[in-house]
Amino acid sequence: MADNIERGSVGSSFDDFLKEQGTLEETTAQAIKRVLAYQLAEAMKEKRISKVEMARKLATSRSQLDRLLDPEQDGVTLGTLSRAAEVLGRKLTVNLQ
Template sequence: MSKDIERGSLGDSFEDFLKEQGTYEETTEHAIKRVLAFQLEQAMKEQNIGKAEMAKRLHTSRSQLDRLLDPEYQGVTLAVLTRAANAVGRTLRLELV
C-alpha cells in the first residue's frame, strides 16, 4: 500500500463508485438476480431436485426454468420467484432499505 494514498480515501464504498458511474441500480439488480438464481440452484441440489422435477413443480417448461436460473435473464417476475422459492420449501423475502 502506498504512503501517497490519503488516509480515508480507500474508504469510499463500491456503492458510491457505482453511483458516480451511473450504474448502481443496474448493477444491483443484476447482482440480486445472480444471488437468487444461485440460491435456487443450491436449494435444488441440497434436495436432489433436478430441472425436470423443478419445472414440473412450477407447472412450466424446462426452458422457462432455465431462464429463471439464468443470472443474465432479467425478465423474471416476483410471482415466479415466489413460486420457485415455495417449490424448494423456502420463502421469498423482500424489503426496502
C-alpha cells in the same frame, strides 16, 4: 503512490463509485439475480430435484426454468421467484432499505 490518489476518493464506498458511474441500480439488480439463481440451484441440489421435475412443479417449461436459473436473465417476476421458493420449501422475502 499517494500522489496518484485523487483527493476525496480514499475511503469512498463501492456504492459511491457505482453511483458516480450511473450503474448502481443495474449492478445491484444483477447481483441480486445472481444470488437468487445460485440459491435456487443449490436448494434444488439439496432437495435432489431435477430441472425437469422443478419445471413440472412450477407448471412451466424447462426453457423457462433455465431462464429463471440463469444469473444473466433479469426479467424474472416476483411471483415466479416466490413459486419457485415455495416448491423448494423456502420463502422469498423482499424488503426496502
